[in-house]
Amino acid sequence: DAGVTQSPTHLIKTRGQQVTLRCSPKSGHDTVSWYQQALGQGPQFIFQYYEEEERQRGNFPDRFSGHQFPNYSSELNVNALLLGDSALYLCASSLPGGTGNTIYFGEGSWLTVV
Amino acid sequence: RKEVEQDPGPFNVPEGATVAFNCTYSNSASQSFFWYRQDCRKEPKLLMSVYSSGNEDGRFTAQLNRASQYISLLIRDSKLSDSATYLCVVMPNFGNEKLTFGTGTRLTIIP
Numbered sequence: 001d002a003g004v005t006q007s008p009t010h011l012i013k014t015r016g017q018q019v020t021l022r023c024s025p026k027s028g029h030d031t032v033s034w035y036q037q038a039l040g041q042g043p044q045f046i047f048q049y050y051e052e053e054e055r056q057r058g059n060f061p062d063r064f065s066g067h068q069f070p071n072y073s074s075e076l077n078v079n080a081l082l083l084g085d086s087a088l089y090l091c092a093s094s095l096p097g098g099t100g101n102t103i104y105f106g107e108g109s110w111l112t113v114v
Numbered sequence: 115r116k117e118v119e120q121d122p123g124p125f126n127v128p129e130g131a132t133v134a135f136n137c138t139y140s141n142s143a144s145q146s147f148f149w150y151r152q153d154c155r156k157e158p159k160l161l162m163s164v165y166s167s168g169n170e171d172g173r174f175t176a177q178l179n180r181a182s183q184y185i186s187l188l189i190r191d192s193k194l195s196d197s198a199t200y201l202c203v204v205m206p207n208f209g210n211e212k213l214t215f216g217t218g219t220r221l222t223i224i225p
Contacts, residue, residue: 031211042118042201042215043158056212090157094211103211105157 002027004093004106012112013081021076021109025093029104031055032074034066035090037108043090049074086113115140120202120216128224131192135219137185137202146205147178149187151198152218158201161187197223
């Protein structure tokens, strides 16, 4: 049973560019959340998708957008990249109504903005 | 004030020692509490849930004090493999699945 998979694992972008990160949830999970983890910080919640809709959002600008597909996979898009967007981007999948013990993280995508 | 506050450390502890981490949270309505472990350049992984009654898993003991909005983690007989960053995590509502993380406490076990 595959867990949460993310791609790409590492990428380097230039300021002002756009990036798309991808996530496939654990089998049977239909809720996907995205987190940003800057160096030396804990992960920060970006947004969450359920039934192809953004269900809740953290304190991130509109440059951060997402999408969920009918197969529950998800994309995170970041436009007009800033140096400060350099971070580990984590995808987490879960079942609706979960208690927290059923949240699984992918290995993340390391984004470096130069 | 941060929603979840932890001492970032680092904690450098000799092997076999007991080490304790503390964490406070600001939202008194929070429902679920966890400790996650994160190894260097890896994803966070659930270590254990935290309950008011306290819970133990081998060498690890977690405790929640709702009145003080305080969470603790105790590691006994520390091993070299315990070296990692320990993240205090709060979930506001049952079924919400939005996790709020502290900054993490870095632990290094010294041989």
